[in-house]
Amino acid sequence: MSAKDNFIKVKHLYNRAGFGISYADLHKLSKKSIEKNVAGLLKEAKDDSISLVSDTESRRQMLVQAGLYAKKDLTDEEKKIRQEITRMQNEVSKDLNIAWIDKLINTTSPLREKMTLFWHGHFACRSNEPLYAQQLNNIQRTHGLGSFKTLLVEVSKSPAMLQYLNNQQNRKGKPNENFARELMELFTLGRGKYTENDIKESARSFTGWMYDKDGAFIFRQNLHDEGTKTFFGKTGNFDGENIIDLILAKPDTAEFISRKVYKFFVNDQPNEVHVKELGDHFYASNYDISALMQKMFTSEWFYAPENVGTKIKSPIEFLVGLSREFYVTYNKPQILIQLQSSLGQYLFNPPNVAGWPGGQNWIDSSSLMLRMRIPSLVLNDGEIDFSGKADPEDEAVIALNKNTAANKNSKPKSYVNANADWSKFLSTFPKGISPTELTSFLLQPKLNDKIIKMVSNNKGLRSTAVEITSMPEYQLV
Amino acid sequence: MNRRNFLRNTGFVAAGSLFVPAFMKPFEALALDELSLYKNLVVVQLSGGNDGLNTVVPFGNDIYYQKRKSIAIKPQEVIKLNNMQGLNPNMAALQEIYDQGWMTIINDVGYPNPDRSHFRSMDIWQTGSDSNQFLSTGWIGRYLDSNCQTCKFPYTAIEVDDSLSLAMKGQTKKGIALKDPASLFNNTNNPFFKAVLQNDQEHLDEDNLGYLYKTMIETQSSASYIQNTSKIYQSKFTYPSSGFANQLKTVSKFISSGLKTRVYYVSLSGFDTHVNQIGQQGNLLKQYSEGMAAFIKDLKNNNKLEDTLVITFSEFGRRVEQNASSGTDHGTANNMFVFGGRLKKQGIFNDAPNLSDLDSGDLKYQLDFRQVYGTILDKWLDVNNGEILNKKFNTLDFI
Numbered sequence: 001m002s003a004k005d006n007f008i009k010v011k012h013l014y015n016r017a018g019f020g021i022s023y024a025d026l027h028k029l030s031k032k033s034i035e036k037n038v039a040g041l042l043k044e045a046k047d048d049s050i051s052l053v054s055d056t057e058s059r060r061q062m063l064v065q066a067g068l069y070a071k072k073d074l075t076d077e078e079k080k081i082r083q084e085i086t087r088m089q090n091e092v093s094k095d096l097n098i099a100w101i102d103k104l105i106n107t108t109s110p111l112r113e114k115m116t117l118f119w120h121g122h123f124a125c126r127s128n129e130p131l132y133a134q135q136l137n138n139i140q141r142t143h144g145l146g147s148f149k150t151l152l153v154e155v156s157k158s159p160a161m162l163q164y165l166n167n168q169q170n171r172k173g174k175p176n177e178n179f180a181r182e183l184m185e186l187f188t189l190g191r192g193k194y195t196e197n198d199i200k201e202s203a204r205s206f207t208g209w210m211y212d213k214d215g216a217f218i219f220r221q222n223l224h225d226e227g228t229k230t231f232f233g234k235t236g237n238f239d240g241e242n243i244i245d246l247i248l249a250k251p252d253t254a255e256f257i258s259r260k261v262y263k264f265f266v267n268d269q270p271n272e273v274h275v276k277e278l279g280d281h282f283y284a285s286n287y288d289i290s291a292l293m294q295k296m297f298t299s300e301w302f303y304a305p306e307n308v309g310t311k312i313k314s315p316i317e318f319l320v321g322l323s324r325e326f327y328v329t330y331n332k333p334q335i336l337i338q339l340q341s342s343l344g345q346y347l348f349n350p351p352n353v354a355g356w357p358g359g360q361n362w363i364d365s366s367s368l369m370l371r372m373r374i375p376s377l378v379l380n381d382g383e384i385d386f387s388g389k390a391d392p393e394d395e396a397v398i399a400l401n402k403n404t405a406a407n408k409n410s411k412p413k414s415y416v417n418a419n420a421d422w423s424k425f426l427s428t429f430p431k432g433i434s435p436t437e438l439t440s441f442l443l444q445p446k447l448n449d450k451i452i453k454m455v456s457n458n459k460g461l462r463s464t465a466v467e468i469t470s471m472p473e474y475q476l477v
Numbered sequence: 478m479n480r481r482n483f484l485r486n487t488g489f490v491a492a493g494s495l496f497v498p499a500f501m502k503p504f505e506a507l508a509l510d511e512l513s514l515y516k517n518l519v520v521v522q523l524s525g526g527n528d529g530l531n532t533v534v535p536f537g538n539d540i541y542y543q544k545r546k547s548i549a550i551k552p553q554e555v556i557k558l559n560n561m562q563g564l565n566p567n568m569a570a571l572q573e574i575y576d577q578g579w580m581t582i583i584n585d586v587g588y589p590n591p592d593r594s595h596f597r598s599m600d601i602w603q604t605g606s607d608s609n610q611f612l613s614t615g616w617i618g619r620y621l622d623s624n625c626q627t628c629k630f631p632y633t634a635i636e637v638d639d640s641l642s643l644a645m646k647g648q649t650k651k652g653i654a655l656k657d658p659a660s661l662f663n664n665t666n667n668p669f670f671k672a673v674l675q676n677d678q679e680h681l682d683e684d685n686l687g688y689l690y691k692t693m694i695e696t697q698s699s700a701s702y703i704q705n706t707s708k709i710y711q712s713k714f715t716y717p718s719s720g721f722a723n724q725l726k727t728v729s730k731f732i733s734s735g736l737k738t739r740v741y742y743v744s745l746s747g748f749d750t751h752v753n754q755i756g757q758q759g760n761l762l763k764q765y766s767e768g769m770a771a772f773i774k775d776l777k778n779n780n781k782l783e784d785t786l787v788i789t790f791s792e793f794g795r796r797v798e799q800n801a802s803s804g805t806d807h808g809t810a811n812n813m814f815v816f817g818g819r820l821k822k823q824g825i826f827n828d829a830p831n832l833s834d835l836d837s838g839d840l841k842y843q844l845d846f847r848q849v850y851g852t853i854l855d856k857w858l859d860v861n862n863g864e865i866l867n868k869k870f871n872t873l874d875f876i
Binding site for chain 2: 166169171174176177178181185186191268310311312341342344352353354360361363364365366367368369370372373445454467470471472473475476
């Protein structure tokens with residue numbers, strides 16, 4: 001294989017397994033084989049938990065909340081305390097979001113964070129309690145490349161998920177089926193692989209799986225249904241872990257997870273032959289996630305033309321990739337929350353338990369236009385016009401007027417307030433790199449004549465970079 | 478704005494490209510659909526599975542009180558509509574609308590073999606599929622695909638939201654999602670983007686890149702049209718301050734400015750009330766009712782209520798019996814609301830749900846939701862419902 005081919009392959013690998021790669025690192029790493037690079041990515045995937053939310057403070061708040069919750073009539077003072085706790089929780093939730101996106105941008109374990117992002121969408125969950133949200137995020141990070149069974153059990157026992165899918169209310173004689181249904185429909189098997197009766201019986205098996213007032217998992221024996229259950233044709237006094245084992249015993253589960261991994265890392269349109277290959281390997285490895293990833297990243301089809309530069313970036317891949325590529329610092333990181341929300345992927349706030357649908361669903365008229373504006377806003381510390389606007393009439397007039405400079409002072413401004421480290425960015429390239437070469441590095445899709453023509457007229461590398469990242473082609477990875 | 482001025486202003490903008498102010502043209506030259514005879518459909522989605530039995534309360538039925546010991550709405554609190562059903566007290570804002578004859582309640586709407594998963598049931602409602610059928614296009618999307626005279630453009634269907642629902646996606650045509658017309662217009666008219674789009678024919682294939690270019694081109698032309706048409710209109714009407722009311726206010730602006738859009742889509746979420754339902758659902762019903770009442774009155778003031786039909790649905794109702802956590806679990810059939818100035822049958826359309834004849838704890842549906850869609854497609858959007866819904870559904874007499 002030629003050095004140039006390996007350069008392209010390694011670039012693709014780091015774009016999909018992580019959030020991109022610098023030219024200098026790529027130059028170095030492309031001297032090594034794909035196998036070595038994959039091994040390196042897996043080895044570098046250190047577990048580095050987020051510890052932003054304080055246990056003691058959160059527990060203190062939860063205790064106060066529980067006390068107030070039990071009371072019938074609250075005094076004004078107590079109402080104020082309750083509101084204040086809610087306010088603090090909202091604030092800490094935002095801080096947690098920023099802590100994670102900061103980690104995504106600065107991590108030296110890109111594969112681990114990419115996996116965490118994958119599981120974050122797979123085990124989609126919302127929690128108003130930031131401590132629980134942080135716990136679940138750390139579970140997905142710690143076990144994201146380990147045993148899928150451990151991951152599944154830990155997620156199922158996490159207060160965030162117990163709360164979100166109402167297992168806290170699932171008790172003997174009064175089963176709540178929410179968790180049992182989503183466990184099979186979305187987390188393991190997919191629709192059509194179980195019956196309504198399997199849901200009823202497994203819901204009974206998960207009765208008593210709860211969390212206590214300190215936010216720790218607890219199995220409440222007295223609320224657990226000890227009766228006989230029939231699940232997937234087998235009969236016994238099953239508990240939750242027995243149900244999870246029976247679900248994992250089905251190769252359908254390995255295939256379902258493999259298909260989802262394939263759609264996330266390879267192509268929106270799954271190739272069923274490749275999915276089957278992955279599923280068999282995953283099942284045979286006893287659900288070792290690293291083995292699955294290793295198999296996928298070293299498969300020849302992973303580097304086939306139809307799988308390179310053809311996937312629409314998720315908003316997080318787009319924002320994190322851009323920020324890593326240009327060494328961006330956000331002086332007001334809250335803007336990152338606003339951008340996530342406007343682009344349709346607000347971390348810790350998936351639309352529902354099915355997660356973000358992905359693929360072309362990321363793109364609608366308005367989100368596409370915003371995506372293409374963001375590079376100029378972030379890299380040029382430009383104006384942003386999707387919030388804090390005054391009269392819409394004025395905006396339209398300004399836009400119609402080609403000579404915007406004259407009108408600039410009359411336009412209400414709100415800045416992204418970010419700094420790209422241009423000298424660091426440019427220092428990663430060899431001296432004398434041409435705008436066309438820079439373009440072919442920044443874009444994953446193959447260059448066409450129109451783009452080459454557009455950039456060859458360009459004056460400098462910096463303006464080339466801003467233009468290239470504002471093109472539809474930059475939305476693909 | 479009086480009617481004469483309104484016509485004139487609309488003419489100026491909509492016919493701007495003809496260089497002739499509309500009021501100077503002979504009346505015959507005015508396309509009828511540019512005037513107020515243009516019929517609009519507004520779809521309101523309540524996401525999460527709204528509990529229909531605590532929305533339209535069957536206070537005349539003892540079974541309701543037996544099954545819902547801690548969450549039933551007391552008879553004295555219900556806003557009574559007849560001697561069996563009444564509205565949740567948080568819906569007081571809609572009483573006037575109801576009394577004016579601008580509201581119809583259709584009871585027990587559902588479909589055979591109901592699915593209790595949010596995602597699946599929402600897909601079924603948005604695509605108009607059977608329970609065991611998987612469609613990747615929405616019912617409004619297929620209406621756009623049908624190439625009817627008035628559904629050629631992405632702005633034929635507008636969702637006032639950040640992203641586009643499956644309901645609005647057809648095979649070849651899609652609606653457009655926007656929260657604010659001016660910012661979309663600003664975005665699309667950037668000179669650089671115009672340069673990117675110049676002479677770009679090669680990208681218009683079926684792959685992801687082609688999809689991005691196609692979306693960009695359509696967005697640019699739609700944004701210009703929507704902004705230029707709607708900017709002349711400013712609503713004088715006061716809406717409550719909620720996100721939902723804001724969405725409706727935007728829709729009203731679009732309708733009243735004479736936009737050639739036929740379908741609008743808005744949604745309100747948070748109805749998945751498994752735990753402590755009373756307060757949570759009450760807040761949402763209040764937001765819904767106050768927003769909707771303002772919207773209907775605003776349309777009435779602008780003489781647009783006659784040309785507008787509003788429907789409200791949720792992906793399913795909830796179990797008749799409450800759960801142990803003062804909430805309700807996923808159920809089946811549910812009520813739908815219809816609003817408009819030309820309702821044929823006003824008030825309560827059909828019998829209240831039969832609470833003594835249940836299907837393992839769930840309501841049996843009386844009417845298929847596709848009969849409601851079919852009625853709208855046939856009688857309001859003037860297309861043959863069999864072509865959109867893949868089989869012909871009998872229509873109902875609410876319009």
